[in-house]
Amino acid sequence: EPEVTQTPSHQVTQMGQEVILRCVPISNHLYFYWYRQILGQKVEFLVSFYNNEISEKSEIFDDQFSVERPDGSNFTLKIRSTKLEDSAMYFCASPGPPSPGNTIYFGEGSWLTVV
């Protein structure tokens, strides 16, 4: 299975601090996604990013959040002034190799705990 790599795997941060989550998606794809999963709940779409621009975002993705592609291979999600309710698993996703379908592969996730 194609690999999407995320760092850190787990981060504990104090409320009000800024957090940066990193992702290295499958190479040669211009689409990247971030999703969030609060413990015990469903996986929720946050934002999609195409060709260095946000292509779609959910109502969860407010001004507290931002995404960047600081270099050719990394993709970051920044959460400013974290709140307790931001505690969740954050997944990066990327389309897989060209195929007849629309395969979306997820990283192992970054578990964020806000205390």
Added chain:
Amino acid sequence: GEDVEQSLFLSVREGDSSVINCTYTDSSSTYLYWYKQEPGAGLQLLTYIFSNMDMKQDQRLTVLLNKKDKHLSLRIADTQTGDSAIYFCAESTGTASKLTFGTGTRLQVTL
């Protein structure tokens, strides 16, 4: 908006078949997916089906799609203890579109 629903829990005996069901509301869904999530782990893509297909088989997995009823199912033949996990159904409306996930079904396999 789009909504995807699944039953929360399923328990089966090892060696039996498991059938996990999913319903969705978006009639423009183009691709439908099944993901597996083991405790503390990421989302593993198991299989997907294009909306113009009724069935897809991949080794022990069989996906059935009833587009008229907007119903998707995943059958796991000869269920093993290693199949114990949460299974998420998801849909998208086009290539590279966002995924909308169901609530997840926790599959418990007993000896």
